[in-house]
Amino acid sequence: MKKVVLAGGTGNLGQLLTTAFLNNGWHVVILTRRIAQPNTDQITWVEWDGKNIGNWAQYLEGADAVINLSGKSIQCRFTEDNKRELWDSRILPTKAIGMAIQTLHNKPSIWVNFSGVSIFNQLSHLQDENSKEIGTGFLASLTKDWEQSFWESNVADVKQVILRISPVLLKDSGFFAELLPLVKFGLGGKVADGKQWMNWIHYADLIALIFWILQQENPSPIYHACSPNPSSNALFMKTFRSAVGMPIGFPLPSFMAKIGAFVKAVDASLLLDSVPVTTTVPAQQGFVFKYPNAELAIKQLLKKST
DSSP, X not given: OOEEEEETTTSHHHHHHHHHHHHTTOEEEEEESSOOSOOOSSXXXXXXXXXXXXXXXXXXXXXXXXXXXXXXXSOSOOOHHHHHHHHHHHHHHHHHHHHHHHTOSXXXXXXXXXXXXXXXXXXXXXXOTTOOOOOOSHHHHHHHHHHHHHHTXXXXXXXXXXXXXXXXXXXXSHHHHHHHHHHHTTOOOOBTTSOSEEOOEEHHHHHHHHHHHHHOSSOOSEEEESOSSOEEHHHHHHHHHHHHTOOOOOXXXXXXXXXXXXXXXXXXXXXXXXXOBXXXXXXXXXXXXXXXXXXXXXXXXXXHHO
C-alpha cells in the first residue's frame, strides 16, 4: 500500500485529498496540531507543532509522497499580527519538513509543497509556470518567501515540486458557495470595473493534477493549479449568471467592495486585485483538464447543488 503524508491536512483541501487518496487505496498520514479522530487501518493521525522536528518525522520514513498544505487562510485582514501568522504558518512548517527529510534513511520519493498564484499579484500580463516575474503587495512577497524556504531545504534525492494553488471551486465552501446565493438573487454583478483577472480550478481537476504529478518520473519544479482559460471578473460573473439563469447582476462598486470586505473581516485586495495567471506546462506534458473553462466548471457544480 502506498503512503502519503499530508502536512496540515485537516482543512477543506486536506479533507478533499484525504478522501481521494483513500479511494485510491493509499494509506494517509495526517500531520496536525490537534488530533480529533482515532487512527484506522487507512489513516494515521500524528501530532506536530509545524515548527520543530519531533516524533512526527519518523512517519515520513519511506513515504511515497509528502504534500505540505500548511498555511493559515488568507481570508483575513492583513493586520501586522495576521501577516506574521500567515508567514509563520507557511514558512516554518516548510522548513521543518525539509529538516526532517534530511534526517531520514529512506526518504520520500516526492515532496509537493503548496504555494499560491498570488505571487503574480497586480502584474499586467498573464503569467505561466515559466514566468520569472514577481507581483507586488503583501501576498506576492509572502509567496516568494514561502517558495524560497522550500528551495532552500536542500533535500537530496527527493523530487521537489511547487504547486501554486488558485481558488478552488467547491460545492459547499469557498467563493463558489459564497457567490451562488448572490447570483441567484441578482446581486452577482462585476466587482469594481470588472477588469481584474480571476483564476480558479475545479476541485476534480486539482485532485487529478496532483495524482498526475505524483506519477511523473521527472516532474517540472513548478505547476500552476488553475484553469488554462482565466477570465476577467466581469466575464466570469456573466458566465455564472448565465449558468444559473439569472439575467441581471447588480455590480459591486469599489467602495462597496471595501465596505463589504471590512464587514467580513477580509482584506479588500482579495476582491480588487488582479492576479493574471494561467497554466501551460501540464498540458504540454499531457495533462488534460476536465473543466478547463468557467462554464463547464460552474454547470457541473450547479448539478451537485440541486
